[in-house]
Amino acid sequence: MSASVDAAAATPVPTRRSRGQTLRLYGRRLLRQPIATVGTVIFIIFLLMAVFGPWIAPYGFEEQSIPDRLQSPTLQHPFGTDNFGRDVFSRIIVGARGIFLLGGTGTILAVLMGTTVGLVSGYFGGLLDEILMRLLDVLLSIPSLLLALVLLGTVGPSLINLILVVAVLYIPMIARVVRSMVLDLKTKEFVEAARIRGERDSYVLFREILPNALPPLLVEASMRFSYSIFLVASLGFLGLGVQPPSPDWGLQINEARNYLEGAPWMLAFPALAISMLVVATNLMSDGLRRVLQPGREDS
C-alpha cells in the first residue's frame, strides 16, 4: 500500500479541461445549424439595440415634428415618420429596450420563482406538492392572455405590474418543467448515492439535481421569453400594455391602424421588428435545445 501512496503522490493531478473548450463544443454544434445561427445573430443584434438604442437612434423617440408627419421612408427617415412626425426608425430602436426589459425581467422572475416551486414540489413531494400543483393548475386553467387582461385591467398597466403579470403567467410552466426534471433526477442513482452519504437536502438540490436540470430550464426560459414578447406586444396593441408615448412596438402598431392606407410603413416596420425578434428567439431556443439536449426531439 505504501508503495502505491508514493506513486500516487508523485503523480501530479492533471490540469482540468477549461470551460472554454465546452463552450467551443457548443458553439460548433450551433454552427452546424445555419437557421438557428441566423436566429441567434438576429437576437444578439436586437439585444445590442436594446442596450445601446438611445445612443444609436438618429432622433429622440419623443421628438415630434408636425410638418414632417406621415412621411414615407427617405434617407432622413429610413422607416418614415408617424402621425406626430416622429421618426419610426428611432422609435423602433429605442422600443427594443422596453421589450427586453419587460419580457426579460418578467421571464427571469418567472424562472426564479418557478424553479423554486418546481424544486420544492418535486423534491419533497407529498401534500405540499399536491397543493402547489393544484394551484398551478388553477393558473393554467385560465388562458394566459385572458388572465393578463383581467389582472392588468384591475391593477392598471404600469411597468411593474406588467413585469409581475408576465412572471405570474409563466411560473406554472417553468415550475412544471423543473418539477418533472426533479422527479426524474431524484430517482437517479447518483442522487441516491448522495442521500446514502447523508448529504443535506440543499446540497442534493443545488449540486446534484439543479445543474442537471439546467439545460431544459434554459430552453424553456428562452421559449418563455419569446412568448412574453408576443404577450407584451399583444397587450400593448389592446391598450393594456405600455402606455403612450412610449415607443412600444405593439403600441406603435395600434397607432398605425388608422393610417393603414396612407402610411403603411407605420405598420410594416414595427410589425417586422416584432416578428423578427420573436421568430429569431424561437429559432434560437430551438437550436439551444439541440445543442444542450442532443438526441431529444421537441419537448
Added chain:
Amino acid sequence: MAASAETAPGREGRTVLEIEGLSVAYRTEEGDIFPVRDVSLTIAKGESFGLVGESGSGKSTLAMGAIRYLPANGRVTSGRVLLRGEDLLSLSDKEMRNVWGSRIAVVYQSPGNALNPSIRTGNQIAEVARIHLGMSKQEAHQRMLEMLEKVKMPDPESVARRYPHQLSGGMLQRCVVAQAMMTNPELLILDEPTTALDVTTQAVVLDLVAELKQEFDSAILYITHDLGVVARVCDRVGVMYAGEFMEQGGIHDLFKRPLHPYTLNLLGCVPHFSLGPRRKTLNTIPGFIPRLDELPEGCIFAPRCSLAEPECRVAQPPLVRAAEDHLTACRRWPVVPTPAEHMATITADLMQARGAAENRLLEARDVKKYYPVPTQGPFRQDKRKVKSVDGMTVWIDEGRTLGLVGESGSGKTTLARTIIGLVEPTEGTISLRGEILGPTTRSRERDVLRRIQMVFQNPDASLNPRQTVGQSIGRPLTLFGTPRHEVPRRVLELLEAVHLSPSYYHRLPSELSGGEKQRVAIARAFAAEPDLILCDEPIASLDVSVQGSLMNLLTTLQAEKGTSYLFISHDLSAVQHLSDWVCVAYLGYAMEWGDAGDVLNPPYHPYTEALLSAIPIPDPDVIQKNIRLEGSVPSAVDIPSGCRFHTRCPRFIGDICIQEEPPWREGEGDHWIYCHHTFEALVEMQKETLRLADHDHGTPGVEVQV
C-alpha cells in the same frame, strides 16, 4: 473472404442463406465508418447459426444489412446476400417487402416494444397471413390461433383478444415468435430474443426455439452476446469482433477447441458454474474494442492479443480453414492453447486475506416493506399492499460476501434499499455490529452512513453527469473528514486501486465507457472506507469481458480491505463465483439460504433447482435437467397462500403446500430450506445428479445434471 463453409458435408443444396463478402457503411459527420467488413457465412435448412459478439461487434448490423433494413445513413457497400440462390441486394423495394415477413421473419430483444400498443395482439399476428398468404379475415384468425397453440400459449383465444400491455414478457415473446412463424419463413432472425427476460422465462423461450427448429425446418440466425445461450440452441457459431468474424465452426468444435485467442478469452471471462476449487480469478482481455474510425493495421485483435507477434500487425489475416467446418482468422491458430492450458496460465488463486474471526457485521431481521397499491383517485381507496419484501432475515459476516439471488420481483433490490435506509422498512430492524440502525438515512449518524455504501446497476445513472471523476470520488472524502489538501492524492490512490490512470481525474462521465463508470462508482464507494458495500447487479449491463474484470476487481479489493459485500444478482454463476453465503429469494421471501457450498449443492429447494436448471451453461456438451417453471411470478399484491412458490413449484405435493406455510428445515452445516419436503425427500428426488470431475473442457468440476 476466400474460405467459406459451403462445402461442409451434408449441406449441399440445403443452403438457405449465403452471405458473401458483405460490408456495411454508416455515414457520420466525420465520414463513413464500416461496422461490418467483408463478412461471409452460410446457414442451411433447419440449422441454427449463432452470431456471437460483444456490443459494438456489428452482429446486428450484419443481420440488418443482409436483409436490407438499415437506418437512413446506412448502406451495403459490397457483397452478395443469397436467399435460396436469389440475390436480395438486387431486388426492388417492393420485391423486398414481399420477402420480409413471408420468407424472412425477425424477432427482437424487447418483446414489450415489438408489438403495437393500440392494436389487439391477435389482429397484429393475423395481419401477416392476410398480407402474405392472401387469407380472408376468418382464415387468418384461424391460422393465428393455430400458431399460438404451436408456441404453447395457454388460452390462445383470450390472449388474441388482449392488448400487448396486458401480457407478460414471456407471453409477448411467444406472440412475437408466433407472428414470425405464421408464414413458415425460410429464414428466422432472432436478435437477442431472451436478453430482457428472467432466467426461468428465458429457459422456456429457448426450449420453444429448439422445438420450432424441429417442427419448421427454418434456417435460424440467432444473434446474442451470451455464450451459454448459443451452447443451448445453436448448431454452428460465428464469433464477431469489431465488424469481422474471428472464428466460425460447429458448436462442439468451437467450444471444445477454440482456434482464435479472442474466443478463448471470451470463454474464460464467463464464470463457469462449477463446484470445484473456487476463488479463481476470471480471465480478462486488456484494452478496448477499437473505434471503427481508428482500426488497427493487420489483425484487428492483435493489440489485445497475448499471442500477437510483429507479423500479426502487418497484414489482415484471412479466415482459414483449420479443420472441416472450422474457420479461424488467426494466423497463429496452431499454437492457440487449449482452454485447459489457457485457464491454467491466466487464472490465479485469489488472495484470501480474510479475517478468521466470524464476527457478524450486519443483520436484517424480519424485514418487511409494503407499498400501497397505486389508486385511482380519492374516491376509491385500495387497502391492499404490494408486498415487496415480506419478512426476510439475512446476515453478513465481516469480510464476507452474501449473494442474494432471485428473479425480478423477488424483492432483492428493495431489501438492499431498506438496509441502506433509502426506503423505510414497514417492519423489522437493521443492525450493524449489534447496534440497531435508524430506519432511514436521515435518522442515521454520519459515521453509520459512512460504513455502508452502495454500487448501482446502471452505470449511466450512477455518476452525476455534471461532475468530473475527481469530484465524484472526492466528495465522500471531504464529507467524511479527509483534510481538503489530501483529497486529490487520495482520489488518485483510489483511481489506481480500480485500475484507472490519473488522466481520468478530470473526465466527465460522458467520456467514459460503461465499465469505466462502474470502476469510478466502486472507487467512490470505497472512498468512504465502508465496512459493507451493497452491490446491486453491478455487472449486469456490461459486456462479458468487462464483467470478468469487474468481478476480479471486487474480489481483490475485498481481500485487500476486508470489506463485506451484499452481492445482488439474477445470475447464479456470478453469485456462485463471488459469494460465501447465498440467499435465494422468491416473491419477497427467502426460499433457501446458507453457506454457498451447501446451497448450491443438492439437496436444493425446488426453486433453486429450477433456477440452476435454467442457467445457460457455455458448454454444449452439458446436459442439464429440464425443469421449467410455468407461468410468471404472481403479483406481489396477492401472494399465494401457504408456500408462496406452490403455484409454480415443480415438486408440488398437494393441499399442504396451498394451505400451510412450510417450515424452515435446517440441514448439515449452515443450510436452511423453506419447504414441506424434508431434506431426505429432496435428496431422493434430486439424486439423478451426477458429477463429471474431469471434464475435458478444462473447467474443473463442471457439474452436470442429467
Added chain:
Amino acid sequence: MLIFIVRRLGFMVITLILASLLIFAATQILPGDVATMVLGRFATEQALDNFREEMGLNRSLIVQYGDWLLNFVQGDWGESLSTRADVRDLVMERLRNSAMLASVAFVMYVPLGIVLGVVAAIRRNSWVDHVISVGSLAFIGLPEFVTGLLLIAVFALRLDWFPSSSAIAPDAAFFERDTLERLVLPALTISLVSLAYIARMTRSSTAEVLSMDYVRTAYLKGLSRSRVIGRHVLRNALLPTVTVVAIGIGWLIGGLIVTESLFSFPGIGRLLLFGIQRRDLPLIQATTMVIVVIFTMANLLADILYGYLNPRIRFR
C-alpha cells in the same frame, strides 16, 4: 373508466372553484371605490350608500364571493354596470358569435395542422420537413394583430376580396353570405398561430412513434409504407394530438380576444375588453368565468377522449 371520469370531474370542480376565487379576488383589488367609479365623483354620499346597499358592496368579501358564485351557478349573472343590460343575455349572444368564429378557425387549422405535422415527420430532414418546421416556428412567433393587419392590408385594402371590418350584427345568422365573408379574415388570423402549434406538436409525436420498435416490426412484416403509417403509426401518433388540440384552445381564446378587437367583431373577447375599459365588474367576472369553464371542459373532454382511445388506460 367511470372512476376515471368521475375523478376528472372532481378535479375540474375544484379547479373551477379556485379559479373563480382567483377571478373574484383579482377583480376586487380594483383601486378606488366601485360606487364612486360608477356614479361619478360628484354623487352624493346618500346615493353612494344606496348604491352600495343595492349592489351588496358593504358586506364582507367572503359573503360577496359566496353570493356571487351561487348566483353564477344558478344562472343569475347580474346586471352590467355600464349598460344596465342583463349580463347573461349579453354574454350568451357574444359567445355564440365567438363560437361561430372559433369553429370556422377550428375546422381550418386542426386538420391542416395534423396533416402538415405528419407529413413533416414522415419526410424527416427532407426540404418539405425543413419548410414546415421552420415555417411553423415562424408562425408561432407572429402575433395575431400583425398577421391580421397584414391580411387586411393585402386581402381587404389591396385586393378587396374580403371586407376589412367584421362588425356583423350581434344577432347575424351564421349561414349567410355576408356573415361568412366577414368571418374569413379573422378566422384565418386566429388559425395561423394554432396551425403552427399543432403542426409542431404532431410532428414531434409522429417522429417519436416512427422510432418505436413496433414500427420496425411492422415494416419487417412486409407491410407497405402506407399501411405502416396508416395502421400502425397514425393511431399512436395522433393520440397525444387530442391533448395538444385541447391545450391549443387556450391559444385560440387569446387569439379571439386580439382578433375580435382588430376586426371589430362582436364576440366575447371584445365584450371582455369593453368590460375592462369600463371597469364593469359583473361583466368581467361573467365573461372570464364562462371562458374558463369552456376551456376547462375542453381539457376534460380531451382527457376522457384520450383515455377512451388509449387501450393502456382503458383496460387498467
